[in-house]
Amino acid sequence: PLRLDIKRKLTARSDRVKSVDLHPTEPWMLASLYNGSVCVWNHETQTLVKTFEVCDLPVRAAKFVARKNWVVTGADDMQIRVFNYNTLERVHMFEAHSDYIRCIAVHPTQPFILTSSDDMLIKLWDWDKKWSCSQVFEGHTHYVMQIVINPKDNNQFASASLDRTIKVWQLGSSSPNFTLEGHEKGVNCIDYYSGGDKPYLISGADDRLVKIWDYQNKTCVQTLEGHAQNVSCVSFHPELPIIITGSEDGTVRIWHSSTYRLESTLNYGMERVWCVASLRGSNNVALGYDEGSIIVKLGREEPAMSMDANGKIIWAKHSEVQQANLKAMGDAEIKDGERLPLAVKDMGSCEIYPQTIQHNPNGRFVVVCGDGEYIIYTAMALRNKSFGSAQEFVWAHDSSEYAIRESNSVVKIFKNFKEKKSFKPDFGAEGIYGGFLLGVRSVNGLAFYDWENTELIRRIEIQPKHIFWSDSGELVCIATEESFFILKYLSEKVAAAQETHEGVTEDGIEDAFEVLGEIQEIVKTGLWVGDCFIYTSSVNRLNYYVGGEIVTIAHLDRTMYLLGYIPKDNRLYLGDKELNIVSYSLLVSVLEYQTAVMRRDFSMADKVLPTIPKEQRTRVAHFLEKQGFKQQALAVSTDPEHRFELALQLGELKIAYQLAVEAESEQKWKQLAELAISKCQFGLAQECLHHAQDYGGLLLLATASGNANMVNKLAEGAEKDGKNNVAFMSYFLQGKLDSCLELLIKTGRLPEAAFLARTYLPSQVSRVVKLWRENLSKVNQKAAESLADPTEYENLFPGLKEAFVAEEYVKQSLDDLRPAREYPLVTPNEERNLLEEAKGFEPSGVMAPQTLLDLEDDLDNLDLEDIDTTDINLDEEILDE
């Protein structure tokens, strides 16, 4: 049988529907009702979008005139009304007949409509001539129920009448050309066959019969019996090889238009069927019932097309097989997603209505399936090689082998066009899948069989929609209604198990597959390139999966079907149901590289790498990083940011250092400093902190390492850069109290300077107080005057003289800087009494320049300003001491 998918797209309950029509471009269905209303439904949104209250009597006819934005109605009040469907305004109205109006036909090109009526007349109206009646067609002797214009000759039309006849008319001639007689009761409906090959008309009548007529030799070529009541509507589908008939018995029947076999009977329980409408270029069919209207979508979504490895595409346009060759395009520039300008060659017509076309793996043959039949043709000349009946056909991985599903229980395997084996899978066969293993679906799940001996390899509890094997047979994608799984096929384990019979259960070999991943996406079409699985998804994405990662190649604007990948072009090819071919760029080198990485074959990866263009390297590097190969990612990436990140993660100080130098970014220096510190590379850390202008960090580093020299440099540098807090702290830590004091004065911190002097440098108090006073007097004379200079009021500052001595005494010991390791030997300040210690001290006036000679010489290269970055020895442990 014809494998037709029938999907209900809209159910609109309403009063009795007497006519339906489909808009050619909008997603609209027009329904005229017995109660006098006319409705427009949007079948995409399932909503009623417009209503016209026409009159109180039945409206038996309504049609769109899309080129005028009109709806034209004919009702039992004998009036034709014209509405603008955008404004809902009535544009025109006139009395057309002297009885009920039964039908309206719109001329496809001229400004004409034809109307038929119970007054037994057909009239032609010209809207460009103010809706004048240009012609009356007289001849029927009873109600004229329907009229249709011949799609192959717009000057001819046919009419069906309750006088039991069909008449064919010519515009311009008021009497009929001829009459077809054969029905035993009134004829309700009529339609033309629109294909070029047959001069056929179809009619349905109250005798419950449907008749097919050859209007050239004027004979009835077929009578379709089956309806149990008056036949009310008939349609030759303009696209699909089917006839649709509706009857007062409540059913819609679908018949094969060449074999006249009844394919399907639809009963939606909406009582009597009154009308049907189908549309060229669409698979939607509208049906009108007593209780409302329905839209069903018929046929297969996917176009019948296939491409071989060399870019030859074969497709079926209805029954005609055509070929297009990508190679023939020459060097025309191709843009992603743009329709390819292909020259199409007719290859002849096929004896069956093709629903699928599939090349075999080596491309020498194509199999065409449809109507429960298959024919294998040579791909070059479309010569038939073999044929037979089958519910389904699949190619094996080996080009000479294929399998057919003969019924729900029998599967047959052929080799070199000869039947090799017929077998009945346990649990039956509801679907078969080709490729490396033969897949058979049953209610119990999926079973994989060995092509060679039909031994069960593994049963899996899954209901697959599609199965895609990689060329190597190592990987397989099983796609279901909700998600897809990537499995690895472990052929060695299978071979071992077959040998030893260990690990073999009634469900096959337990270790045959390993699940690598499940992705919650619905795969529509897919193919493998190496270890990369490329697919289109239900949300129109073109993606590929590799090593657990999904990469999006493109967002498609409509449903597209993958045809194949041509490595030479670095392009993926896809087709849509209008048989347009588009392509997207996808570099084979990138896919090869990723495949090599997935196989841990880094020598292969290294070989491929030079062929990957520079601008793709970073993408590849991100892939490597995600797979955990950071070292390789660092080697491959060309993006400095990415490389720096990787270098940090890998602790690659030299590379990170180089990148930081190039980037001149404070942030990078800070990050690198942290890493350097954690790796005890203090020399480097110091340089980084310096570049990052991180004085706080430098201070921490200098003091923590007990490096007086560095503290000193830091103090000077910080003061120069105005980092006063750090400068103060650095001076203070070195005991350079004079510098501390000068810093406070310089920065206008006079009160603080005064107190610093009072505590540590009594000899300076007088000077500072003077400055403080001067300054304060500018704002508050009185307050300034109340500041006392200790030298002027010795009585108020007892022990001042002793303090001067102690200051000199301490200065000596301060200059005597001692290495950090002596810290435990030093008496803490709070435990000392300087006045006591300084008793009897004679200031010499000459300071012994005893400095940090004890400190290691290495520390000398910790120069703040001009460190020589080129020969930093990163392995040197500067602070061993």
Ligand SMILES: *[C@@H]1O[C@H](CO)[C@@H](O)[C@H](O)[C@H]1NC(C)=O
């Ligand atoms: C006719 O029926 C439709 C749907 O059943 C309803 O929306 C409409 O109002 C009715 N019209 C009249 C004139 O009763």
Ligand SMILES: *[C@@H]1O[C@H](CO)[C@@H](O)[C@H](O)[C@H]1NC(C)=O
């Ligand atoms: C129908 O009749 C008209 C005029 O009588 C004639 O010109 C025309 O060729 C005829 N067409 C057919 C299909 O017989």
Ligand SMILES: *[C@@H]1O[C@H](CO)[C@@H](O)[C@H](O)[C@H]1NC(C)=O
């Ligand atoms: C169905 O056919 C019979 C017999 O011709 C006729 O009497 C009856 O009116 C028809 N039904 C309708 C609804 O037209």
Ligand SMILES: *[C@@H]1O[C@H](CO)[C@@H](O)[C@H](O)[C@H]1NC(C)=O
């Ligand atoms: C009329 O043509 C059809 C083919 O369309 C053919 O099957 C039939 O036998 C012909 N009838 C006569 C009477 O020539």
Ligand SMILES: *[C@@H]1O[C@H](CO)[C@@H](O)[C@H](O)[C@H]1NC(C)=O
């Ligand atoms: C196959 O081809 C032969 C002759 O070339 C033809 O007679 C036959 O009808 C064809 N069969 C099918 C099923 O295409």
Ligand SMILES: *[C@@H]1O[C@H](CO)[C@@H](O)[C@H](O)[C@H]1NC(C)=O
């Ligand atoms: C005077 O004191 C103010 C704060 O009181 C300070 O901002 C200013 O810098 C000082 N001037 C001098 C010359 O020290």
